[in-house]
Amino acid sequence: MTRAFADLHLRVNPKDQKATRELINRAANFGYSLISIPFTSGMHEDDLSKLKSICAEASVDFVSRADFHPRSENDLTHFLRKFRRRFEVICISCDNKEVARQAAKDRRVDLLSFPSLDYHKRFFDRAEAELASGSLTALEVDVKPLLVLEGPPRVRIIMSLRREIKIAREFKVPIVISSGVGEQRFMRFPRDMASLAYLFGLDEVSALDAVSTNPEAIVKRNREKLSSRFVAPGISIVKEGKVL
Amino acid sequence: MKRVKRRYLALQLDCETLPTEREFIDAVWASVTKLYGEVGASLTGLTLIGLDIERKIAVIRVALVALNTVKASLAAVTSLANRAASVHVLAVSGTLKALYSNLK
Numbered sequence: 001m002t003r004a005f006a007d008l009h010l011r012v013n014p015k016d017q018k019a020t021r022e023l024i025n026r027a028a029n030f031g032y033s034l035i036s037i038p039f040t041s042g043m044h045e046d047d048l049s050k051l052k053s054i055c056a057e058a059s060v061d062f063v064s065r066a067d068f069h070p071r072s073e074n075d076l077t078h079f080l081r082k083f084r085r086r087f088e089v090i091c092i093s094c095d096n097k098e099v100a101r102q103a104a105k106d107r108r109v110d111l112l113s114f115p116s117l118d119y120h121k122r123f124f125d126r127a128e129a130e131l132a133s134g135s136l137t138a139l140e141v142d143v144k145p146l147l148v149l150e151g152p153p154r155v156r157i158i159m160s161l162r163r164e165i166k167i168a169r170e171f172k173v174p175i176v177i178s179s180g181v182g183e184q185r186f187m188r189f190p191r192d193m194a195s196l197a198y199l200f201g202l203d204e205v206s207a208l209d210a211v212s213t214n215p216e217a218i219v220k221r222n223r224e225k226l227s228s229r230f231v232a233p234g235i236s237i238v239k240e241g242k243v244l
Numbered sequence: 245m246k247r248v249k250r251r252y253l254a255l256q257l258d259c260e261t262l263p264t265e266r267e268f269i270d271a272v273w274a275s276v277t278k279l280y281g282e283v284g285a286s287l288t289g290l291t292l293i294g295l296d297i298e299r300k301i302a303v304i305r306v307a308l309v310a311l312n313t314v315k316a317s318l319a320a321v322t323s324l325a326n327r328a329a330s331v332h333v334l335a336v337s338g339t340l341k342a343l344y345s346n347l348k
Binding site for chain 1: 258278279312313315316318319320322328329330332333
């Protein structure tokens with residue numbers, strides 16, 4: 001069976017339609033079948049529908065995604081209450097430990113992201129992984145820093161990623177590899193993206209799962225939950241009967 | 245003596261200007277050396293077999309034990325001859341004959 005590849009983190013400004021169209025077409029040519037561009041505060045519902053139509057023209061499945069950088073637990077829960085049912089994927093960028101722990105244990109969060117290059121601000125440790133594995137939250141790794149950084153900063157990020165990936169695998173936390181790029185020159189074939197995962201200790205099969213099976217499973221699960229027929233995990237409305 | 249197993253890789257160059265063979269292989273060597281150091285690079289057995297300038301396709305040979313190392317390094321290439329570029333792996337094969345038939 002051929003794999004369906006996904007890049008859930010393309011960073012492009014949808015207001016720049018030409019660049020967006022080029023990036024989406026390129027992703028389609030590279031063999032991605034699922035792509036996502038995060039919804040930001042400056043975007044409107046119109047932008048989202050435009051993105052969907054551009055993706056439909058390129059024969060790529062568009063996944064709606066919202067990224068959030070909460071400052072506190074309350075901030076996070078408020079965001080989730082407001083946006084969970086509007087987006088197919090929710091990613092939380094964790095800048096402090098309090099938020100990281102809350103995001104890991106909240107089942108409404110799909111992806112945990114640790115954007116900081118500073119070792120002390122990356123909170124994916126064993127406690128975090130244990131919470132995340134219980135709530136099916138995945139760890140998202142962007143490959144962009146591996147492409148744009150050089151020298152000691154790249155060494156440090158590879159070191160941090162290797163440690164985090166080891167912990168994630170130990171606790172069976174799903175790993176999702178995304179590009180995190182906004183420029184065409186940094187886009188890579190899905191298998192090349194998986195090859196980059198070798199740098200931080202993922203074997204070939206796990207790396208390919210991280211760009212195909214794992215993101216696909218998240219999207220499938222959430223689409224099911226967001227459908228009107230969903231009742232509870234494992235229960236959905238098949239047919240509605242008449243009340244006697 | 246045990247025979248060294250090798251793999252042939254067909255690569256698609258994604259760049260606006262065309263690099264020479266020397267510029268291309270130097271960029272690959274630089275990427276491998278940056279990521280794995282000189283000792284790591286020396287274990288790859290990296291050799292340029294050919295570069296089709298018109299189709300922007302290069303064929304290289306590497307030692308099987310260093311295949312993942314080289315693939316990661318190729319994905320990390322961001323410039324060729326000081327111009328923005330990327331290198332994508334099109335196919336991997338154990339023989340040149342099979343590699344060329346895969347490319348057709």
